Amino acid sequence: MATTKKYWKSTAQLDDSNEIVKNLEQNEFASPIPSDEFLGNDEAMESSSTSRRDFLKYVGFSTAAASLAACEGPVIYSVPYVNQPEQIIPGMANYYATTIANGYDFASILVKTREGRPIKIESNKDAMYRGHANARVHASVLSLYDNNRLKTPMIKGVESNWEEFDKQVANQLTSLNGKELVVLSQTFASPSMNKIFSQLKGKYSNVRVVTYDAVGEEAALAAFEARYGSRALADYDFIDAETIVSIGADFVGDWQGGGFDKGYAKSRVPKNGKMSQHIQYESNLSLSGSNADRRYPVTPTEQKNIIAALYSKIVGGGANVSLSDKVAKSVEQTAISLKRAGSKAVVLCGIPDQAAHQLTIAINEALRSTIVDTDAPILTRQGNRSSVDALVKDMNAGKVGAIFIAGVDPVYSYDDSDAFAKALEKVALRVSFASSMNATAEKCNYVATTPHYLESWGDTEIKKGHVYLTQPTINPIFKTRQLQDTLLKWSGSTESYKDFLKDTSAAAGSSWNQSLQDGFYKTSVVVSESGEDVEREVISNSAALSAMASAKKPSGYELTLYTKTGLGDGVMANNPWLQELPDPITRTTWDNYVTISQVDAEKVGVVNENVANGALDGTYVTVTLDGVQRKLPALIQPGQAAGTIGIALGYGQTAAIQEEMQTGVNAYPFYKNGVAVQTVSVKDAGGTHEFACTQLQNTMMGRDIIRETDLETYRTGNKDNFNPMPEVSLNHVETPVTSPDVDLWESFDRSVGHHFNMSIDLNACTGCGACVIACHAENNVPVVGKTEVRKSRDMHWLRIDRYYSSEDSFEADEAKKDGFDGLFGDNGSLGGFGELEVPADNPQVAFQPVMCQHCNHAPCETVCPVAASSHGRQGQNHMAYNRCVGTRYCANNCPYKVRRFNWFLYNGNDEFDYHMNNDLGRMVINPDVTVRSRGVMEKCSLCMQMTQMTILEAKKDGRMIKDGEFATACSNACSSGAITFGDINDKESEIFKVKQQDRMYHLLEEVGTEPNVMYQVKVRNV
């Protein structure tokens, strides 16, 4: 259909004489394409001496020339000391004994320094007590090089200097007008600190010291004080224990400050057919519950009832307790085994209730337990909530003129932090003694920046009569000053804190140099008295009993707050090693969450599912307590008692925390009055949370990856019953896999020199994770971040696998698997294996540290196309990083899945902004171990650098190597003695003896890889 309509394209068309319009109308489609303009004319091209080929040649040549020129090495400078300190030899490590006392962790340690910078924490094995470091203490060296630390004192948020700072504070202190000066501090348990406080009291008339623990032990302290008269905690040494009954106490973890795992692990290794029996009643699945022989998931209320029932059975009193049949029966059995063990038995209590602790003390006294030590109690928890509450009131009332806040962060960790912050603002002079701008420091007008403990002096009476010294291992990196120095100065003393400390220890009768070298001294002088004097409530045992017996289950969920092996109370939240340390039970990193039982998950509507790449997703829930509402992801936890949930403290910090490390949700608002058990309501909040777990397979599916037996079977002494050698058929004859007849490989000759072996005793391993962090520090293992962990790209050279049983026990799993008959039906393997993947409601739990097994017949070595992985005569499987081209064949061929691939460059890469991306953080790197680059495979080397160093030391001295000299980072870190390392060519060595034990087996022995790492069968005393 024709049309005469004219479509106007622009107003310019109205003007007929417009040249441009005319031109466009005639020449709308310009042709041909003016390629000449782009390419030039052909003639010119042809006559030119530079063709396209030539051009490419030039490009090629100049690239090659430039890269060749770049091959010339850069100029590297070496700057020696002007005056070299006598004890420093460049390239050699020095060790100093010191003590960590950050208010949560207290331990005597050795600090390894290289060229004057601390790079690793080791246990102080000579310390009589608390001489071993847990995962947090091992990681604390990285916090020294934390980029978020304050670098100078701060006045009203502005960087300042100490003269100005002292002047301003002194001015304000003179104008207190009779108002109170309050020192709100962590537990110091420090003899010298107490003296400083009294000096301060001498200078300023109206001084009050308030001690505050973010995570406290108020109930236990009150009960101990009521019975023994001093505000302290009983000490326990489990080494001789026969029966250990724990009611809600995670004593293998952080209960009452932790540190009991060493003795406990010793008692767990069967000797002469005997080992301790451990019975655990708890609501959250804790480290202790995982290690227990028998574990009963019970609610906190039931725990109270159980205490009452036990008390009635052992001490008497005849309380009427209503318990479920199963629990009642177990309590009866427990009472019998407690009585049988008598003085070698002990009951532990983790219920945050003074009455429960009083009953526990009475039970232990009735048993005449020798496991409990009340004469020299532990002094590392002295916090007092009621004093803090009173302080908040006084601050609101305007009675407080100045407050010094030292070592604690109440604006973050106090349950009603808003109220605290508001009250704090009513104080005129607010001085925070902190090393970073934490939530409390932000609210203070002065921050007296303190150094890290590795830059400080100090003393701590961890246990009565045992004083541990802290000494600096590096010059202060920033313009910081210790709390003690500052307080001494402000109280008019001219003495330095170091001299003051010297005098204090001299007064206690110790030799300064000797104590400093050892890291501790013993004294009979009573030094650390609590600074406070508060009226205590006294309850009679009968009243306590009836209170416990009549405890009734509340309506709603019973929440038990706990602390994780990684973050603890949250002091070191800005530490990427700890953030990436998997929780030993849930194997989750970079997170906290609500742990909930399968039954309740179904009630609430919580779903956990694995997505396509295997990673775990979970729904959110809302937890409400008296108007406090928090939305957290929920993780279905096998072993969680029905009707209870658990949340970890220490997460959700934002102040002075790098963005990547601002993980999880702050659970302190639920920690009302410092009581860890609360009644809350839980509702489904929908949504999907992405967890980052390092282990997604929960069960062993009836295989014998971890070999287990019970004490009874083990006592028979018949190895075939509990530790049979796998066999293969050779000419229809069953032959052990270790027989040379079924071996495809030529054996290496290892008879001369050293042959290293490592043994891991699954009975002693508690799963604490100290070895994992020690391995990170020793071997420069990079941190990859949450999203990469979720993609299973974690770089941990050493992992601690955790397995749940699918039936009630691992034995039952195996029986079920062996009973499969055909594919379908009730006993069919198709459905059966599916069932075996699901953990039980109250599963048995087992831990297994797995690192490179250093196979003598290593599958990884044969598949490497460039021979980057090769075998050493000392038994180690070597990995030459610079030779590796990254085919990853080795990782695919490794049956243990211990090889780790560098998907990215993890150092000096802004995408991975952790300690290896800044100059300060890089100071922690061990100079003896290569920092790996992108595209290469890496794995455990059995700490080759350490064994080589031991050998060299012996060569230099011209002597043989004694047993016990060889060590790896993990074997050094293992306080429980689960990891033994040594030379099996030395027939007198411990490792040689351990290898001959009938509990010894190799992981996946049937594969025939002949690993140099061995395991000891786990024995349960059920």
Place this chain on the structure above:
Amino acid sequence: MLAFVFVTLGSISVYGQDATTSEGEPAAPVEATSGGDATLGEALFKANCASCHKLYKKAVGPALFQVSQRHDREWLYSWIKNSTALIATGDAEAVAIYNEFNQSNMNAFPQLSNTDIDNIIAYTDTEKPTPTDDTAVGQAGAGDVSGGSSISNNIILGALAVVLLLLVVLLIVVNKTLKRFAEANGIQTEFEKEERTPIWKAFVQNQFLVLVTAIFLLLASAYFAYGALMSVGVDQGYAPVQPIHYSHRIHAGSNEIDCKYCHSSARESKHSGIPSLNVCMNCHKSIGEVADATYKEGIDEYGIDYNKEIQKLYAATGWDSDEQKFVGEESPVRWVRIHNLPDLAYFNHAQHVTAGKIACQTCHGPVEEMEVMYQYSPLTMGWCINCHRETNVDLQGNGYYEQIHKELSEARGGRQLTIADLGGLECGKCHY
């Protein structure tokens, strides 16, 4: 013949200088006033006094030139024999000196007799000789040849050139003469050449030869190309300019200081360690200037003023040589590192020096001859491995190897063992 004469003379002159300028102290003592023997005195001075005193410059103690004019001779006897006792008597002169020098006591020398002291005093009265005199004396000793060694070398070369030129001219002249003789005698000197295929054409026509040559050339170029590529990143011969010109030749060579005196951590640690400046100051506190001959040598041969270099050390350590005190600010020296192994290779000095008993020179070359330190060895992995393959290990005398030695010698019938036999070729021994 002429050249030989020149060479001999030149070398004599060089030796002559060395012989006379090895000492920086005055060469010809002038007879002193008190009748002591200055020559005997010099020996005594060097044995007893020189560690703290210099003649013309303040050191730990005062400069001793003309000390006899400043103090009474009897006073000097008692001071030298037991200065502490003299100070104790409250002698004003003695106390003044004691206070001036930071109240540090001078050692007592009761073994010196008054005659000895006279001799020493005679020596201290010798005037400071001027450097020009010194050279004159040196030349006089060597026989009357003008110019120093550098000049004589030039003369020798010039003479040689002249001689060669003469020889060429002679040859041409002889050749011409012979030809003339031949022509005169009718002997044919130029022969008719046969028509032959030129050799290059013959070569081109022979395909076998071409093939062989081509293969040869290809292989040769591949060989050299490989060598060139393999030397990429190898800094053999790297001799950077250092912030302080430090001469290993003087320290390790002339003065025979043990390498491990300064590089002491080589015995203990993986690093040989660049010595900290306090080690330098152990000696250089009292050595503020080099001997005149050494000084001259530095200027002439290397264009380096050694004394200025020592001043740089003083500036870095904050040493005031007049006050004999560390007063200034310390400023660490940024040395340019010469031997750089990549981070992926672990090397330990103690393993090689203490356990392996290998001389430093094995890898670092003739350091005692190096005026400027340079990288002697390629430091490539092939070089390491080669040595590990070839070097026999001395297992005896080291307790660590006892057991290993017993077992290995049984297994291998007493054959000498190399490091490779002990696992020294395994990747993981150096790469972890």
